[in-house]
Amino acid sequence: MFWFFVMGCVEQEQNSSVQHSEDAQAVIPSAVPQDSEGVPIRIGWQVTWATQGQLAVILKNSEILSDLGFVPEFVGFEYGGPLNEGALSGAVDVLFTADQPAIALCNRDKSWGIIGRLMYNRVGTFVPQSSSVTDLSELKGKSVAIPFGAAAHRETLDAIREAGLDPVRDIVSINMGVKEISAMATAGRWDSIHAASAWDPVFADLESSKLVRTIAQGKVTSVVVMDDDFVHKYPGSDQKFMDGLSLAYQQYKADPKKANEAFKQESKLGFSLEALDLAASVEPNLKKEEQISVKLSALDLDNIQKAADFMYEVKILKEKASTDAMIRKSAQ
Missing domain, CATH: 3.40.190.10 (Periplasmic binding protein-like II)
Incomplete structure (x- = not known):
């Protein structure tokens, strides 16, 4: 599992709210029973990763996803490696991650695909x-x-x-x-x-x-990855989920300080508000003059392929991988 470990996006000290791969089956919440109102969805996120974290906390604390017909469960992970393992074990239906962990997951299990852009991170x-x-x-x-x-x-x-x-x-x-x-x-x-x-x-x-x-x-380029089986079971859920992410960006843009403080409280991180704003400064969706978009641009797609090429070059991937097959229709 070394290749998963080195792909982690965030390597912070362990947090008590974080779920770890070795006990994922025992402690990660199961999907809500199908006879409940709405579509049950388990969302894997990284509790110490900024900008992504603000978006996840907004989705967690608001009615955005429930208004779109979802019944969400949020599952926190320390970084990308255990999150990928959680996906492979069937513990989550959708996850937030960076390009290389996404490629590693989609290359390992072809039933996972990239459904949209999460954010840019520096x-x-x-x-x-x-x-x-x-x-x-x-x-x-x-x-x-x-x-x-x-x-x-x-x-x-x-x-x-x-x-x-x-x-x-x-x-x-x-x-x-x-x-x-x-x-x-x-x-x-x-x-x-x-x-x-x-x-x-x-x-x-x-x-x-x-x-x-x-x-x-x-x-x-960081992305949102969803299980194809989930989309087949709930048609249109991929696009609806990305619509929810766009709405979360609207809230984040409207009040960055509130979003930062909520993320700090949830993650228990000691980073300053200035540091969180600096981390988010590269994301166009948070700029007042920019339209919010969670689609992947042609440049994004090129960069994701370059990431796969690098992974092969440094022997994280055993074979060259084309990322075209990893990108789902909702992402473009």
Whole structure:
């Protein structure tokens, strides 16, 4: 199961509200009986992952889904790996995740498909504030701490290539988990490490706290994945669910502070409101002048395929995968 573990989107300390894969069958709520009013749906979300978290909490605390005919149950997971395992065990019907965990799940079990765009989330490469490095090209011959196998790994290597460096020959890549990177940067104990990469909300927290200086930033497409069997049983449920996500975005956009505070209370995270706003700054659906859209653009589709290609390159996938078959009609 190593390939699932390394695909996790969020690696925060364990939270008591989080369900873990080894006891998923015992503790995750079953679907509501079919004779209940409405369509029972179990929603897997990641309790420590910002922006996604605000949307999930809005859906959880509002009548949005029930007004659309659903009877929702929300199932919290620590990060993408256990969430995928929960999906494979039949513990959830739909889930919120990043591109690489989505690809891993859909490649493993073809009955899961991407039904729409969840959000964009940031990943970044950064250095200590005291560092003399101002550009990626200045990392030649230096050590960079990277969470191997995660989207931050992919984006960091791409940025290094674009800076004219060979990521294999010109830098020393050190495999380090995002929790370790956060602790290192917070304590200021970089030792022989010259730069590091992480994703939000850890990246936003370090950046907003002025603990690091960003030298490169990338954007990852995160998605909503649903079980085809669920859609076949309840036709149109995929589009209705995405309609609900659009309505959640409307509430989030109308009052970001309220959404942030509700997410902080639910997740019990210590991130500042400033960090949560910074994490959400890359999402166009939260900008007043932008129309809300949960569809995947042509660029999104290209980037998801690039993610699959990267996963094959670093041997997370045993064979090359075409993501076209993973994308469902409701997503476009």
